[in-house]
Amino acid sequence: MKPLLQLSDIRKSFGAVRALKGVSFDLQPGEVHALLGENGAGKSTLIKVITGAHSPDEGTLVVGEETLRSLTPSKARELGIACIYQQPALFPDLTVAENIGLRLKKTGAFARVNHAARRKQAEELLKRIGADLSPDAEVRSLSMPEQQLVEIACALGSGAKVVIMDEPTASLTQKEQHLLFAVVRDLRKSGVGVVYISHRLEEIFALADRVTVLRDGESVGTNRVDDLDEAAMIKLMVGREVAQLYPPAEGEAGDVVLSLKNLCCAAGGVKGVDLEVRAGEIVGMAGLVGAGRTELARVLFGITPADSGEIRLNGKPLTLSSPREAISHGIAYVPEDRRRHGVILEMPIAHNITMAVHPVLFPGTWLRFKAETELAKDFIRDLGIKAYGPDAPGGSLSGGNQQKVSVSRWLATKPKLLILDEPTQGVDVGAKSEIHKIIRGLAKDGLAVLMISSDLPEVLGMSDRIAVMRGGTVTAVLPGGSDAHEVMAAALGHGGKEVA
Amino acid sequence: MTAAKSTKAPFFRHEFVLVAVIVLEVILFQALGRRFLDGSNVSNIFRFSVEVGLLALAMTPVILTGGIDLSVGSMMGLCAVCFGMLVKDASLSPWVAAVLSIGIGTVGGGLNAFLIARMKLPPLIVTLGTFSLFRGLAEALTKGSKSYSAFPDSFLALGNSTVAGLPAQLWIFFLVAIGIWLLVHRTTLGRSFRAIGYSPEGSRYAGIPVERNLSLAYILTGAVAGLAAVILVARLGEARANAGIGYELLAITAVVLGGTSIFGGSGTIAGTLLGFLAVAILNNGLKRMQDYEIFDKTIASVSNEMSGMLTGLLLLVALAAVPVVKAITARRAKS
Numbered sequence: 081m082k083p084l085l086q087l088s089d090i091r092k093s094f095g096a097v098r099a100l101k102g103v104s105f106d107l108q109p110g111e112v113h114a115l116l117g118e119n120g121a122g123k124s125t126l127i128k129v130i131t132g133a134h135s136p137d138e139g140t141l142v143v144g145e146e147t148l149r150s151l152t153p154s155k156a157r158e159l160g161i162a163c164i165y166q167q168p169a170l171f172p173d174l175t176v177a178e179n180i181g182l183r184l185k186k187t188g189a190f191a192r193v194n195h196a197a198r199r200k201q202a203e204e205l206l207k208r209i210g211a212d213l214s215p216d217a218e219v220r221s222l223s224m225p226e227q228q229l230v231e232i233a234c235a236l237g238s239g240a241k242v243v244i245m246d247e248p249t250a251s252l253t254q255k256e257q258h259l260l261f262a263v264v265r266d267l268r269k270s271g272v273g274v275v276y277i278s279h280r281l282e283e284i285f286a287l288a289d290r291v292t293v294l295r296d297g298e299s300v301g302t303n304r305v306d307d308l309d310e311a312a313m314i315k316l317m318v319g320r321e322v323a324q325l326y327p328p329a330e331g332e333a334g335d336v337v338l339s340l341k342n343l344c345c346a347a348g349g350v351k352g353v354d355l356e357v358r359a360g361e362i363v364g365m366a367g368l369v370g371a372g373r374t375e376l377a378r379v380l381f382g383i384t385p386a387d388s389g390e391i392r393l394n395g396k397p398l399t400l401s402s403p404r405e406a407i408s409h410g411i412a413y414v415p416e417d418r419r420r421h422g423v424i425l426e427m428p429i430a431h432n433i434t435m436a437v438h439p440v441l442f443p444g445t446w447l448r449f450k451a452e453t454e455l456a457k458d459f460i461r462d463l464g465i466k467a468y469g470p471d472a473p474g475g476s477l478s479g480g481n482q483q484k485v486s487v488s489r490w491l492a493t494k495p496k497l498l499i500l501d502e503p504t505q506g507v508d509v510g511a512k513s514e515i516h517k518i519i520r521g522l523a524k525d526g527l528a529v530l531m532i533s534s535d536l537p538e539v540l541g542m543s544d545r546i547a548v549m550r551g552g553t554v555t556a557v558l559p560g561g562s563d564a565h566e567v568m569a570a571a572l573g574h575g576g577k578e579v580a
Numbered sequence: 581m582t583a584a585k586s587t588k589a590p591f592f593r594h595e596f597v598l599v600a601v602i603v604l605e606v607i608l609f610q611a612l613g614r615r616f617l618d619g620s621n622v623s624n625i626f627r628f629s630v631e632v633g634l635l636a637l638a639m640t641p642v643i644l645t646g647g648i649d650l651s652v653g654s655m656m657g658l659c660a661v662c663f664g665m666l667v668k669d670a671s672l673s674p675w676v677a678a679v680l681s682i683g684i685g686t687v688g689g690g691l692n693a694f695l696i697a698r699m700k701l702p703p704l705i706v707t708l709g710t711f712s713l714f715r716g717l718a719e720a721l722t723k724g725s726k727s728y729s730a731f732p733d734s735f736l737a738l739g740n741s742t743v744a745g746l747p748a749q750l751w752i753f754f755l756v757a758i759g760i761w762l763l764v765h766r767t768t769l770g771r772s773f774r775a776i777g778y779s780p781e782g783s784r785y786a787g788i789p790v791e792r793n794l795s796l797a798y799i800l801t802g803a804v805a806g807l808a809a810v811i812l813v814a815r816l817g818e819a820r821a822n823a824g825i826g827y828e829l830l831a832i833t834a835v836v837l838g839g840t841s842i843f844g845g846s847g848t849i850a851g852t853l854l855g856f857l858a859v860a861i862l863n864n865g866l867k868r869m870q871d872y873e874i875f876d877k878t879i880a881s882v883s884n885e886m887s888g889m890l891t892g893l894l895l896l897v898a899l900a901a902v903p904v905v906k907a908i909t910a911r912r913a914k915s
Binding site: 381383402403404406407413415420421422423424425426427431435436438439442445446447489 | 766767768769770771772774775778779781782783784785786787788789845846
């Protein structure tokens with residue numbers, strides 16, 4: 081069969097950085113072709129070449145019948161290439177039908193809009209992808225996956241033959257993922273080719289026909305997914321064997337560090353939480369998005385103070401009304417939204433790392449640059465942060481290394497309790513296992529760790545105990561070796577109902 | 581790596597552009613007029629512009645936090661009037677009155693701080709309000725026309741004498757410049773201003789006392805506006821409600837010209853000083869052009885009217901220079 085898309089020997093450099101060093105890639109009709117690689121492997125650059133945002137320095141693209149040197153965004157669209165991004169780019173104040181209409185039909189500024197036709201078209205498209213959405217709903221009121229469905233409807237409506245999905249499940253709950261998977265399978269059935277990018281290997285196994293792995297700007301092979309197992313795929317990505325995905329637990333848990341009794345916070349939707357975390361112990365916190373896990377962390381860090389209930393740290397009752405207060409008691413919080421709360425991207429990593437220890441490191445308010453650089457260098461070395469030095473701005477690092485900077489900032493405070501919120505979200509496989517090793521090492525040194533994660537294998541693999549939250553409260557505390565079904569059942573509130 | 585380099589490079593280049601602008605101004609005015617670089621004129625440049633310079637220095641931390649303070653010029657008017665009343669109506673020593681005036685500026689800054697940091701209102705709107713409020717207060721206190729003058733010579737010396745060859749008030753300016761430079765570049769407070777400017781939420785999550793530090797920035801501009809008012813009164817020998825009209829915009833011009841990002845986060849005191857110099861020299865040069873007989877009367881009168889326009893052009897040219905040069909080199913590199 082003639083491929084929908086064929087790239088041969090694509091090269092692209094940005095200054096001295098060679099982002100793509102001769103990548104070839106093809107997409108057949110009715111195929112889901114996964115694109116896999118660590119952060120910085122060249123996936124985004126390749127996508128930008130396909131969507132016309134970048135023109136390659138060398139190489140050719142064949143789209144359908146046409147052979148081209150490069151594309152422009154409008155040419156790509158014309159040839160039936162559509163891209164669905166993690167964060168859908170829709171107009172929040174307009175309805176679904178208006179968004180689809182605007183995307184599909186370019187009209188003059190004073191042209192008349194046929195609302196009825198627009199609505200009918202939207203209805204048909206939504207029906208085709210099996211989306212249960214009203215065309216009259218304001219996009220603002222839709223969840224992230226519903227917005228992605230609208231994007232997919234736009235792609236279909238524009239007659240796209242090639243649909244690119246860039247980490248579409250990054251912010252989706254389990255249930256929403258299944259909905260999205262069903263849509264992708266439908267697309268495949270109708271002869272559309274899907275380029276699917278994801279960090280989550282289990283998705284690739286569930287969905288893809290073939291997988292192309294990129295490493296350092298080169299493709300290290302295209303295989304049928306059936307021919308690979310997880311270990312082989314990881315090996316291709318990182319170029320080395322990752323012996324063990326999760327570091328083993330070591331040592332015994334010590335004294336209770338954090339103890340919560342009937343903790344409530346109406347503003348954060350936290351309702352009567354009881355929980356203990358011991359020194360040297362990793363307590364994984366599972367639950368669906370919206371179960372109140374991040375909200376609980378925000379209460380413990382003093383961002384949204386508790387209304388009632390008891391927080392004890394090392395047996396001492398505390399009231400926490402600001403992050404500053406929480407820090408002074410020895411509580412550290414590595415936030416979920418790394419780019420907004422975790423790291424200030426424009427500032428050097430040294431400044432980022434020392435930010436929470438100003439009163440300790442700089443007593444009497446005068447900055448001590450030497451002490452600051454030393455501290456930053458220590459963390460760069462100890463945590464293996466890949467950066468050209470302490471002066472590198474946070475934004476110049478990859479996601480995984482930014483996360484390590486965020487963790488460093490909190491380790492510098494020498495906390496008693498470390499709360500991690502989605503510590504490996506959007507982090508590539510290599511950095512992920514390094515971060516896991518760091519977390520386990522901290523627990524071994526006697527730190528009490530509370531780890532919130534929506535990555536179920538991570539919770540299962542890392543935790544000494546697993547606390548499951550639902551509806552703002554902890555509904556179950558399970559032992560470390562529990563299986564996925566038990567945890568999911570508790571998270572869903574179903575007595576042992578099968579979910580997969 | 582490339583991204584990291586490009587965050588630093590334009591910054592230096594911006595300061596180069598400013599130095600070039602200043603040199604160009606000096607050459608131009610030296611060629612057109614006479615005795616521009618005379619000692620007496622150089623010290624005049626500073627004597628007449630120290631107040632704007634002080635405001636620009638204090639404005640820098642505020643802009644670093646991503647804020648703005650439009651009320652400083654009006655604050656000068658209020659402080660000047662209060663100073664006059666304290667000396668003339670309350671018969672206080674001018675030095676006691678000066679300290680009290682700075683205190684009034686501090687309180688006014690505190691009002692801005694409360695509304696912005698505590699009530700979380702946008703700085704542009706808050707200080708637009710206090711811009712009218714402070715000036716209105718000054719006018720109400722003087723019933724719109726009253727002015728205070730005939731201050732003791734010992735006080736007027738602050739604005740008109742020279743100390744060690746330099747205008748007396750320039751020494752105060754140096755002290756404030758050093759103080760604010762230390763604050764911005766050498767203290768945790770200065771570091772936190774940048775952090776707040778880049779990301780107020782991120783700063784809060786890092787345990788920085790955002791409310792307190794933001795307040796301090798606005799209180800500082802208020803206090804410095806009080807100081808600038810006292811110096812202005814000493815120079816003019818007169819305290820009126822219209823003191824410092826338009827100074828806030830000149831100060832902001834100097835800061836932005838100096839490369840401080842209006843969105844907060846990046847900027848230096850050195851940049852602000854260069855920006856201030858460029859503005860001060862331009863205004864002085866244009867004012868002097870009228871005095872020379874080599875120009876006929878029309879040019880002389882036009883040059884005064886052009887002062888505002890040229891200040892604006894200077895700002896636009898200096899700000900556009902770096903991106904324009906960059907775009908041209910990028911285009912060349914492509915072809």
